[in-house]
Amino acid sequence: MALLSRRSRLAPGDALNTLSIVIPALNEAPNLPTVVDSVPTAELKAMGWETEVIVVDNASTDDTAAVAASLGAKVVSQPARGYGNAYHAGFRVAKGDVIATGDADCTYPFDALPELLLTLTEHDVEFMTTDRLRRENRSAMKTSHTIANHALSALSRALFRNGLRDSQSGMWVFRRYVWDGVDVLSTGMAFSQEIKNAATRAGFRYLEVPIEYRNRQGEVKLNALPDGMANLRQLFEHRFRRTADGRRPSRERRHTTV
Ligand SMILES: Nc1nc2c(ncn2[C@@H]2O[C@H](COP(=O)(O)OP(=O)(O)OP(=O)(O)O)[C@@H](O)[C@H]2O)c(=O)[nH]1
Ligand SMILES: [Mg+2]
DSSP, X not given: OOOOOOOOOOOTXXXXXXXXXXXXXXXXXXXXXXXXXXXXXXXXXXXXXXXXXXXXXXXXXXXXXXXXXXXXXXXXXXXXXXXHHXXXXXXXXXXXXXXXXXXXXXXXXXXXXXXXXXXXXHTTOSEEEEEOOSGGGGGGSOHXXXXXXXXXXXXXXXXXXXXXXXXXXXXXXXXHHHHHTOOOOOOSTTHHHHHHHHHHHTTOOEXXXXXXXXXXXXXXXXXXXXXXXXXXXXXXXXXXXXXXXXXXXXXXXXBOOO
């Protein structure tokens, strides 16, 4: 994707668009100041975006909730552990026309949101996901995770035919109504691949863009083997799932190119 150099600016009298940034957090108190402060709220406002930051406290045993509140974030409590559970709770209260996501571990570039939102609006994308699996990011991901991410992504592409390079990226930017138009059931880490495959299969206009991926700070929460196996199971279950009316959804592809 070509880098966009122009920033759209808000003209006087223009209405603000609303953006909800939803961040799942399990014992991420030490990372939250860096993560929340990296959201470029003032720049987004100048571009016409009113931003709310929602931190979903997933039954943390540290000060995650208190630290998030002290940073001005809205705190949502999700007592049922699980990455997917956290997102279900966060999306329920997100009020923005657009929702953006990312981990609370300093890996995802929230500072790139102005650029990502510009791409979303200028290219009329409904669901945007991001690709971390580039050579430049190699040092930020363990070799075993890189291999697992490539393998899961290849299988996901084979089953869902959506061409997405990184089925496991946790940064998505999408119009709120997309969430109302998909049926995402995963409560754990498989939520990430499921929302992508559900949105693309439902026929929303989608785009995958490269992002910078940074070193994880703090304790790793992922359980590589059980989470990987659960992802595998979910891919097959989802691919052959029947919709409520007994038909499989059509495989219409609406991959946008920039
Ligand atoms: N794994 C996991 N993460 C959770 C849970 N609840 C909230 N989270 C948050 O979800 C995000 C994803 O978890 P990570 O441990 O970063 O998982 P990952 O990004 O797949 O793996 P890393 O490569 O270690 O970053 C983090 O912000 C966690 O704090 C949970 O129950 N399990
Ligand atoms: Mg992470």
